[in-house]
Amino acid sequence: MDAAGGFGFEYISSVTLRDFNFGPVGKEDAVNLEVGGNKLSAPGFTVCKGCGRIKQNEHSKNKRPQHDFDCPYAKHSEKAEWIEGLILYREYQSDALRIRLPSGLLAASYGPEVLSASLTAALRLGLKRYFHGSVDHLQFIQIEEPQEGAEKLYYIVVYDTVPGGTGYLKELMADPKNLIGVFREALDVMVNCDCGGDPNAKGCYKCVYQYRDSSNRKHISKLCAIDILSELTSNQKVIRPGVLDTRNNTDGDSELEVRFIRALGKSGLVAEMKRCQEGTPHYLIKMQSGKLWRMDLQVDLLGDVPSRPDFVLRPWKESERTHENEMAIFTDGWRYHADIVGEDCAKRQSILNTGRHVWTLSWHDVPDTQSDNEITDRLLLLRCKRSFIYFGGNVHG
Numbered sequence: 001m002d003a004a005g006g007f008g009f010e011y012i013s014s015v016t017l018r019d020f021n022f023g024p025v026g027k028e029d030a031v032n033l034e035v036g037g038n039k040l041s042a043p044g045f046t047v048c049k050g051c052g053r054i055k056q057n058e059h060s061k062n063k064r065p066q067h068d069f070d071c072p073y074a075k076h077s078e079k080a081e082w083i084e085g086l087i088l089y090r091e092y093q094s095d096a097l098r099i100r101l102p103s104g105l106l107a108a109s110y111g112p113e114v115l116s117a118s119l120t121a122a123l124r125l126g127l128k129r130y131f132h133g134s135v136d137h138l139q140f141i142q143i144e145e146p147q148e149g150a151e152k153l154y155y156i157v158v159y160d161t162v163p164g165g166t167g168y169l170k171e172l173m174a175d176p177k178n179l180i181g182v183f184r185e186a187l188d189v190m191v192n193c194d195c196g197g198d199p200n201a202k203g204c205y206k207c208v209y210q211y212r213d214s215s216n217r218k219h220i221s222k223l224c225a226i227d228i229l230s231e232l233t234s235n236q237k238v239i240r241p242g243v244l245d246t247r248n249n250t251d252g253d254s255e256l257e258v259r260f261i262r263a264l265g266k267s268g269l270v271a272e273m274k275r276c277q278e279g280t281p282h283y284l285i286k287m288q289s290g291k292l293w294r295m296d297l298q299v300d301l302l303g304d305v306p307s308r309p310d311f312v313l314r315p316w317k318e319s320e321r322t323h324e325n326e327m328a329i330f331t332d333g334w335r336y337h338a339d340i341v342g343e344d345c346a347k348r349q350s351i352l353n354t355g356r357h358v359w360t361l362s363w364h365d366v367p368d369t370q371s372d373n374e375i376t377d378r379l380l381l382l383r384c385k386r387s388f389i390y391f392g393g394n395v396h397g
């Protein structure tokens with residue numbers, strides 16, 4: 001299991017970009033339009049039929065001439081005819097870099113909005129440093145792609161707004177090490193930034209924030225970017241660009257683990273859940289009852305038959321731990337275990353023999369919290385009744 005697994009990127013040497021401008025935002029009589037699943041207000045522009053100038057707001061402070069000097073309505077503005085709801089559009093060829101967001105456990109503990117906004121901010125920062133200057137001609141967009149029967153996929157697309165491309169992205173992709181270099185540059189700035197001293201700072205204008213584009217700022221977390229980039233850059237695996245296969249990116253087991261973590265965090269019994277990096281990665285889980293638990297990942301358990309559960313839950317305080325209050329959790333994708341049921345049973349029996357509890361989950365046990373938050377708590381409570389009553393601290397009650 002890879003904490004930042006699912007990460008991938010590809011260079012698209014020729015991409016057709018379609019740029020729409022749906023008009024000024026905040027206009028009340030806006031038409032609602034749906035583009036790529038997002039609802040937009042698309043009032044369009046009102047322009048003069050004679051000269052094409054955009055109609056000025058009557059209350060606008062900086063009044064400029066309403067018409068070109070050679071416009072037939074220049075001297076008789078009251079007679080001007082207007083074209084309403086004009087949408088601007090241009091289409092051009094350029095190049096782009098598409099990055100699939102990590103979908104592993106580390107990524108799941110932050111959630112897609114924070115992950116996407118933070119990684120985008122870090123990427124922009126890294127590129128600025130890498131190219132020693134402004135990269136304003138590079139645009140960053142965040143895209144989500146629904147998948148049938150699986151978690152959504154999230155991408156960041158970086159594209160060159162100069163038709164034909166400026167060569168920046170091509171140069172970057174010339175060597176796969178370069179992107180890791182960009183991540184390292186970003187990490188360096190974030191880790192050493194002045195805002196590092198404040199544990200609550202989510203970033204500042206010297207690192208991940210930038211002055212324009214404030215819409216995503218609430219989702220930007222420097223901590224998230226540092227966590228993910230540390231994971232990606234410390235990975236000794238060679239990272240090279242490939243073609244992203246959108247249908248076949250996740251292996252069943254780790255996707256189920258991710259879903260389990262998310263469902264657990266949203267369960268009504270859990271007050272707070274935090275991923276900790278000290279030592280081996282683990283989770284600190286604070287129950288509504290106030291009791292603290294620790295959940296370790298991929299723990300090797302000895303016994304008659306050695307095994308490695310996906311998670312082991314135990315009291316946070318070492319002094320409170322006994323085999324009887326430890327629980328081994330297996331999140332099994334059925335397709336990977338159908339052939340080895342006998343072996344699995346032996347492993348589980350061996351754990352039970354030590355006095356520990358065993359909990360096995362399959363796809364049907366773990367609700368998809370992304371599609372239905374509301375039923376999650378109820379389902380988890382229902383499904384976990386046996387195990388979680390004890391988990392909440394009432395094991396003997």
Ligand SMILES: [Zn+2]
Nearest residue numbers: 048051067071
């Ligand atoms: Zn005019």
Ligand SMILES: [Zn+2]
Nearest residue numbers: 193195204207
């Ligand atoms: Zn900063």
